[in-house]
Amino acid sequence: MASLTVNGQTYQIQSDPSTPVLWLIRDVIGLKGTKYGCGISVCGACTILVGGTPQRSCQITMADINGAPVTTIEGLSADSSHPLQQAWIAHQVPQCGFCQSGQILRATQLIANGKIPSDADINVTMNNICVCGTYTRMRAAIHSAAGG
Amino acid sequence: MRYAAAIAARRASSAALSPSADRDPSCDCEPCAARAAHGAGVGLNRRNFLFSGVAACGGLLIGVGVPGRARATGGTYRITAWVSVGTDETVTILSGSQEMGQGIYSALAQIVAEELRVDWPQVQVGPAPLAAVFDNPLLGAQTTAGSSSVRGYFSALLEAGAIARQMLIEAGAAAMGVKPKACVAAGGKVVVKATGQSVTFGSVAAAASQLKPPKKATLYSNSGFVLVGQPVPRPELPAKVNGTAVYGSDVVVPGMLYGAVLLCPTRGGTVATMGPAPSGSQAVNLGTGIAAVANAGPNGTTWTAMQAVKQVKVTWSLPADAAQQTSKIILSEAETLLVSGNAIVAETVGDVASAQAGAAKVLTLTYILPYVPHTTLETPNCTARVTARTCEIWASTQAPAGAQAVAASITGLKPQAITVNCMQMGGGLGRKLEQDFVAYAVIASKALGVPVQLVFPREQDFTQDQYRPMAVCRVTVGLDKSGRIVSWDFRNVSPSILYQRGYIVDGQLDDQATEGATGLPYALPNRLMDWVRHPATVPVGFWRSVGNSINAFACESAVDEAALASRTDPLAYRQGLLAGNARALAVLNQAAALGGWGVTRQGYANGLAYHEQFGTLAAVVVTITETSGVIQVLNVACAVDCGMVVNPDTAAQQIEGGIVQGLTSALWSQILFKNGIAQTSNFDNYRMMRMADMPTVEVSLLQTPGAPLGGLGEVGVPCMAPALANAWAKLTGKRLRTLPLFPKG
Ligand code: FES
Ligand code: FES
Numbered sequence: 100m101a102s103l104t105v106n107g108q109t110y111q112i113q114s115d116p117s118t119p120v121l122w123l124i125r126d127v128i129g130l131k132g133t134k135y136g137c138g139i140s141v142c143g144a145c146t147i148l149v150g151g152t153p154q155r156s157c158q159i160t161m162a163d164i165n166g167a168p169v170t171t172i173e174g175l176s177a178d179s180s181h182p183l184q185q186a187w188i189a190h191q192v193p194q195c196g197f198c199q200s201g202q203i204l205r206a207t208q209l210i211a212n213g214k215i216p217s218d219a220d221i222n223v224t225m226n227n228i229c230v231c232g233t234y235t236r237m238r239a240a241i242h243s244a245a246g247g
Numbered sequence: 248m249r250y251a252a253a254i255a256a257r258r259a260s261s262a263a264l265s266p267s268a269d270r271d272p273s274c275d276c277e278p279c280a281a282r283a284a285h286g287a288g289v290g291l292n293r294r295n296f297l298f299s300g301v302a303a304c305g306g307l308l309i310g311v312g313v314p315g316r317a318r319a320t321g322g323t324y325r326i327t328a329w330v331s332v333g334t335d336e337t338v339t340i341l342s343g344s345q346e347m348g349q350g351i352y353s354a355l356a357q358i359v360a361e362e363l364r365v366d367w368p369q370v371q372v373g374p375a376p377l378a379a380v381f382d383n384p385l386l387g388a389q390t391t392a393g394s395s396s397v398r399g400y401f402s403a404l405l406e407a408g409a410i411a412r413q414m415l416i417e418a419g420a421a422a423m424g425v426k427p428k429a430c431v432a433a434g435g436k437v438v439v440k441a442t443g444q445s446v447t448f449g450s451v452a453a454a455a456s457q458l459k460p461p462k463k464a465t466l467y468s469n470s471g472f473v474l475v476g477q478p479v480p481r482p483e484l485p486a487k488v489n490g491t492a493v494y495g496s497d498v499v500v501p502g503m504l505y506g507a508v509l510l511c512p513t514r515g516g517t518v519a520t521m522g523p524a525p526s527g528s529q530a531v532n533l534g535t536g537i538a539a540v541a542n543a544g545p546n547g548t549t550w551t552a553m554q555a556v557k558q559v560k561v562t563w564s565l566p567a568d569a570a571q572q573t574s575k576i577i578l579s580e581a582e583t584l585l586v587s588g589n590a591i592v593a594e595t596v597g598d599v600a601s602a603q604a605g606a607a608k609v610l611t612l613t614y615i616l617p618y619v620p621h622t623t624l625e626t627p628n629c630t631a632r633v634t635a636r637t638c639e640i641w642a643s644t645q646a647p648a649g650a651q652a653v654a655a656s657i658t659g660l661k662p663q664a665i666t667v668n669c670m671q672m673g674g675g676l677g678r679k680l681e682q683d684f685v686a687y688a689v690i691a692s693k694a695l696g697v698p699v700q701l702v703f704p705r706e707q708d709f710t711q712d713q714y715r716p717m718a719v720c721r722v723t724v725g726l727d728k729s730g731r732i733v734s735w736d737f738r739n740v741s742p743s744i745l746y747q748r749g750y751i752v753d754g755q756l757d758d759q760a761t762e763g764a765t766g767l768p769y770a771l772p773n774r775l776m777d778w779v780r781h782p783a784t785v786p787v788g789f790w791r792s793v794g795n796s797i798n799a800f801a802c803e804s805a806v807d808e809a810a811l812a813s814r815t816d817p818l819a820y821r822q823g824l825l826a827g828n829a830r831a832l833a834v835l836n837q838a839a840a841l842g843g844w845g846v847t848r849q850g851y852a853n854g855l856a857y858h859e860q861f862g863t864l865a866a867v868v869v870t871i872t873e874t875s876g877v878i879q880v881l882n883v884a885c886a887v888d889c890g891m892v893v894n895p896d897t898a899a900q901q902i903e904g905g906i907v908q909g910l911t912s913a914l915w916s917q918i919l920f921k922n923g924i925a926q927t928s929n930f931d932n933y934r935m936m937r938m939a940d941m942p943t944v945e946v947s948l949l950q951t952p953g954a955p956l957g958g959l960g961e962v963g964v965p966c967m968a969p970a971l972a973n974a975w976a977k978l979t980g981k982r983l984r985t986l987p988l989f990p991k992g
Contacts, residue, residue: 112545113545114545114546114548115545115546115551118546118548118550118551119550121550122548122549122550122551123548125548125549126505126547126548126549126550127545127548129499130490131490131493131496131497131499132489132490132491132492133490134496134624134625134673135496135549135626135702136624136625136626136705136930137705137929137930137931138553138704138705138929139705139929139930139931141929141930141931142624142930144624171490172488172489172490173489173490173491175489176489179485179488179489184488184489187484187488188480188484188485188488191480191481191484191896191897191900192484192488193348193481193484193487193488194348194349194350194900194904195347195348195623195624195625195671195672195673195674195675196348196483196484196486196487196488196492196671196673197494197623197624197625197673197674198624199487199488200490203488221938222938222939223939225937225938225939226937226938226939227937228624228930228935228937229624229907230622230623230624230674230676230908230935231348231624231674231904231907232903232904232905232906232907232908232936233900233903233904234907234936234937234938234941235903235941235943235944236900236903237938238938238941
């Protein structure tokens with residue numbers, strides 16, 4: 100049995116070790132904010148933070164995580180108070196919202212440690228798909244969350 | 248099956264429904280029902296769903312105010328079908344339309360709240376249960392399609408808000424010992440006009456809920472709008488940034504097992520034989536494919552099911568025409584049909600033949616469009632719990648009544664025994680009008696006797712879609728010596744969404760295929776628009792803006808080509824074609840101004856397109872450049888006039904989103920078929936707009952007081968392809984008449 104720490108809570112996992120972390124989070128632990136979009140590490144809907152770094156969870160296993168703590172969208176803040184969550188609301192970013200957990204977690208990297216990202220930084224880092232096309236608002240929200 | 252509600256939406260303003268379209272499924276066996284469901288699309292049987300005895304929808308109520316607002320113990324009182332008021336002053340408004348990203352929870356609730364006179368933070372919104380009272384008046388059904396929600400519900404919701412407010416006032420007046428006439432409603436309170444004394448809605452909710460609704464609604468908004476027109480925040484967004492929004496695929500039902508589908512790769516094929524499921528899972532024959540459902544336990548995950556479904560040995564019965572369902576063959580058939588097919592006239596004005604004979608110059612322009620998938624980010628999915636007596640469904644669906652009808656035909660239960668819980672959608676785009684995914688979940692739950700959540704793996708979403716139809720459009724334009732259009736002959740050859748579903752018979756017009764090519768706003772004194780049905784059997788369906796995005800590409804490219812042939816600036820040319828149409832000119836000129844039309848810069852070019860649909864006018868100016876043959880889209884300026892805007896922020900979002908979908912589909916999207924098998928199966932070989940590809944986007948919403956309300960959900964899409972092709976022609980001198988414009992990405 101292996102243990103997986105998600106949002107500060109440790110779970111004993113008995114599932115097949117080849118199960119991608121996405122499905123452990125969604126179907127075993129029951130946190131549904133992390134989404135399935137492609138299963139092949141291309142769309143970014145399944146993005147989580149592993150030891151604080153954004154990673155796509157649909158193609159990584161417990162072994163890849165190697166005990167590092169995982170943060171999902173549910174654990175980003177207790178009360179939606181993370182600057183990105185606040186900026187996302189202020190700019191009314193989401194449409195269907197299905198990509199947004201992944202987008203927000205992806206964006207954490209851009210503003211970590213007081214960084215002020217440029218548009219070019221945003222272009223490089225924010226490479227998750229949003230079918231609804233909320234890119235312009237995400238860009239604006241990232242800038243305002245960064246205080247830039 | 249009766250005519251699809253989505254179609255009704257599109258036709259409501261023009262044509263009458265054809266009675267010949269009624270069709271009853273003759274066979275209820277499971278594979279047949281599944282196939283019928285697959286073909287049925289948004290079809291639904293009004294007889295089946297007029298009955299309204301369905302319990303409240305399971306969707307969550309969502310409020311702007313405080314996330315997870317604690318409910319007071321005093322309870323909530325239903326004032327009318329649409330409005331409930333809690334003793335904690337929470338006002339719950341139900342939405343007849345489903346939330347799929349378009350912000351309909353704010354727009355519709357705003358209309359009710361306008362007349363109720365409550366403050367927006369008091370409002371929470373959730374999906375209405377399936378009942379006739381909640382039907383969209385424009386559709387005659389509770390279907391979310393055809394950019395029809397605000398247009399359809401507007402008057403009904405003003406009245407619904409007013410009726411509830413009148414009841415609250417009556418109760419409040421009684422509580423204060425004054426006449427209702429002495430009171431007004433404001434800020435969620437009943438206020439005595441003379442004294443300012445007031446009671447809150449919450450404090451009189453219980454009493455109001457006992458009153459008889461007044462017969463006549465008195466509209467406060469006759470003297471102007473307060474909340475309508477305001478960019479109020481969307482009530483469901485807080486849950487979308489903290490992971491608590493519950494989509495169809497997030498539903499957890501006690502005892503539920505996770506499953507995944509695998510349908511016959513060759514479209515139209517069925518299961519011949521099915522082997523056993525690998526250990527730890529069970530297999531179900533769905534007729535057109537199979538499902539694997541993972542057993543409970545630590546490996547009871549969607550992933551296990553996705554692996555298992557690929558391990559079941561299946562042999563398929565393939566349709567006789569499989570080899571014909573190959574893109575190259577389909578295209579060459581279309582080219583033959585263009586010349587020799589049986590064309591059905593959709594519109595004819597003046598005398599095209601003699602005008603063309605007398606033309607100084609004739610342009611014959613042929614445009615080719617591919618099949619395009621929907622790719623909603625949430626793949627189709629449904630959760631079903633079928634018992635001997637009941638069936639409960641949780642689905643992200645644009646057509647809950649259709650889901651109910653399909654479940655009824657599979658289970659043999661009466662519609663009253665079937666509850667549809669409408670979940671938020673991770674994108675709709677027309678894909679979730681279909682009932683295939685609902686049918687499969689119901690079949691699986693019925694077969695296994697347990698609740699089942701069935702998900703389409705992304706590969707199944709790509710390869711088992713009902714695509715935007717391929718099309719070949721030929722525009723023959725006759726110009727006089729001065730370059731004016733004297734004849735306009737537009738022929739569209741495409742597979743028919745309506746014919747494939749049995750809604751029309753051979754020889755009948757599919758007006759979904761011709762929409763956006765008839766009733767053009769331009770001064771075209773001699774014009775003919777006709778359509779030839781392509782018999783290809785690759786399943787086609789409703790794709791955001793349907794025929795509009797096909798026909799606008801041909802039409803607006805051709806207008807540009809005519810302008811260039813007559814050495815006229817494309818903006819001036821269109822201004823000439825729209826002369827005297829002040830509303831259209833305002834939209835056109837606004838887009839031109841916003842997009843910097845006429846500003847020339849070496850290495851850059853603008854492209855223009857104008858299109859009307861769903862009663863809304865739209866114009867787009869794109870600015871592009873190019874590096875070693877690769878296009879870069881720098882800016883998109885869009886002006887839109889939909890009459891009146893209920894929520895300018897969500898309206899802008901819809902246009903912004905439509906622009907992005909229009910860009911993706913125009914630049915790169917296509918699904919090719921070989922022997923009936925889709926050749927693209929995931930996002931790794933299907934390019935979509937990402938952040939780094941994004942142009943800047945500017946949207947300008949014009950309003951025309953007194954004009955009928957127009958739709959907004961789809962209007963961002965159609966102008967994009969022609970605007971890009973027009974810009975590319977200007978920049979490079981090369982005219983691209985085939986979509987996608989850049990198939991290699
Ligand atoms: S689901 Fe993991 S990247 Fe798409
Ligand atoms: S908000 Fe719908 S996919 Fe991004």
